[in-house]
Amino acid sequence: MKIHEYQGKQLFRKYGVPVPVGIAAMSAEEALAAIPKVQQQSGSEVVVVKAQIHAGGRGKGGGVKVAKTKADAEEAVKKIFGMQLVTPQTGPEGKKVQRLLVEQGLAIEHEYYLGMLLDRATGRNTVMASREGGMDIEEVAEKHPEKIIRMSINPATGWQDYQSRELAKALGITGKVANEFAAFMRPLTRAYDELDMSLLEINPMITTKDGKVLALDAKINFDDNAMFRHPELEELRDPNEEDPSEQEAKKWDLSYIALDGNIGCMVNGAGLAMSTMDIINFYGGSPANFLDVGGGATAEKVTAAFKIITSDPGVKAIFVNIFGGIMKCDTIAEGVIKAVKETGLKQPLVVRLEGTNVDLGKKMLAESGLNITAAADMADGAQKVVKAAKEQR
Amino acid sequence: MSVLVGFDTRLVVQGMSGSAGAFHAKQMVEYGTKVVAGVTPGKGGSKVAGLEQVPLYDTVEEAVRLAHANTTVIYVPPPYAADAILEAAAAGIETIVCITEGIPARDMIKVKYVLDNDYPGVVLVGPNCPGVITPGQCKVGIMPGYIHKPGGVGVVSRSGTLTYEVVGQLTKLGLGQSTAIGIGGDPVKGTDFIDALAWFANDPGTSSIFMIGEIGGDSEERAAQFIADHIDKPVAAFIGGQTAPPGKRMGHAGAIISGGKGAASDKIAALKAANIAVAQTPAEMGSTLAKVLASASVSA
């Protein structure tokens, strides 16, 4: 689960990680009212108006404005709130800005990059940092990988102060500021661990002219598998950032991603689901979605999945591709039949069933009287569904 | 011959009284697996319907001491799965197969650390995997048994259902399997490609290998290098997710840590560079290996 920068900074405050003074606003009016408050609380005239969307590269897309005066800040609020912000990470359609963060503008001495995430290769969390922080970090990583420092976190001890001292040295942070950096890293690594984050990125982390270390940006993802431990974090979910079908899918614990094509897919297992997309593409078709019904699905869940697929107006044909293991074919059949009985079936449906209880599943579909095209195998099913989708046009 | 599981396997099922545990325990018994015990804390001494012949204990320690279990399969819900894995290791189980999907990464980081340091001899397969099967001998997991057939192809896969797909294709082509290992797709896991490849390389019952990878991470690239350096047996492979759209990203860390690796095209290139035949579509996995074997027997 992803959260906004301002929410991340609220968590930082709670843990004692230094961040600038800031107020989040859900409307332009609220943002305008926040400007003098931030100026007053921070004692400085300069404020920064920041678009709150779940994507990076906002600065480059015009979603972050450093304003020297109140008038400039007001202009920035009017311009950014409601805009369709396009950044390298939003896709060409961009994202509508519906929340703003009005924040104290700081006198930056230097911008650093700081990231934490799991390194699959070692099975440990890793801290990545660079002196070349700011908005061009991916370019730095590509052209000068040696400028990114990585340090692994020992699962038994957690992050240690000596690592902060070593990292400070490598980043060129010296003297008393190095101690500030260690004091910054302590609560940060604790928050990462305790809250089951799967990604924590601060770009930039800054040093100020008066020797402070602060987080100016906060990008946080939580491990979806650990959300059961943190019911309080559920509140931070922003429904505007999620596709409605994807939200409905989440309710049913289905893994669903909407795509641009016209062949709806229902598959069990992420690997088979991805490969089903591959083979549809191979035969000249184009998938409308990725949908993994998962292992222990009930008939109700399958019905919900099927309804999500058929509710997409772009879907011209449907391919159900199941190789049952923990997922039983009769459960799939039961769910599909129920969904079709409840909502009807406007599109051609191609079903390939194999695996646990396959004979029972096939029998149920055959006896249901539904207009279903059976497929002998994956290639046969993909070809049939691609053909069916083309004929629908 | 085979790797990991076989006629010597004495299996305990952790979470046997749950619905998934009970269903699959019955299927494993039917397949011929020696299911010697079940474990569900608090339910020791009771019976599971349809599995009356299998004693149910409170702890894995009892399953080892009283029923001589040497292998476990775990169907415990995610919040308790890490504990179940560590309990099995502490009880002296040698091979742990964890089916559970959705274990928090933080839990698995700790489990891996403890296994690596305190139980270096213990093999963990998974989590979030279909399990391990040696056709005709022993099935440990959730895979449909009937699609398999004894033979010489060692299968290792990151994806559960794609494993069934390749096995189904191989069997239809008359190519049986020595052992099929689903290593699972979680970021922190026990057995990785390289471990499985090394076992297959040393197993006289394995004469060729099929490997199924997926986008993300760099273990396929490392496996390709390992195959080039250490394996003489014929290998074919498939990478799933060739047309997956790039995920909606937030931040830069993912791109930085992978250092440009992880795309299907990179993995396919690495495999081809190691002289491994790569199936173009998931429907051609079996036939791709068959072709490699045909040309190997011509040149031999």
Ligand SMILES: Nc1ncnc2c1ncn2[C@@H]1O[C@H](COP(=O)(O)OP(=O)(O)OP(=O)(O)O)[C@@H](O)[C@H]1O
């Ligand atoms: N409070 C602040 N005071 C002064 N400058 C700031 C402040 N917040 C942001 N900036 C400037 O704006 C730039 C962009 O802001 P920020 O990093 O939050 O957004 P971003 O573009 O989404 O980041 P990324 O490219 O890492 O995704 C920063 O690198 C920094 O130079």
Ligand SMILES: [Mg+2]
């Ligand atoms: Mg930034």
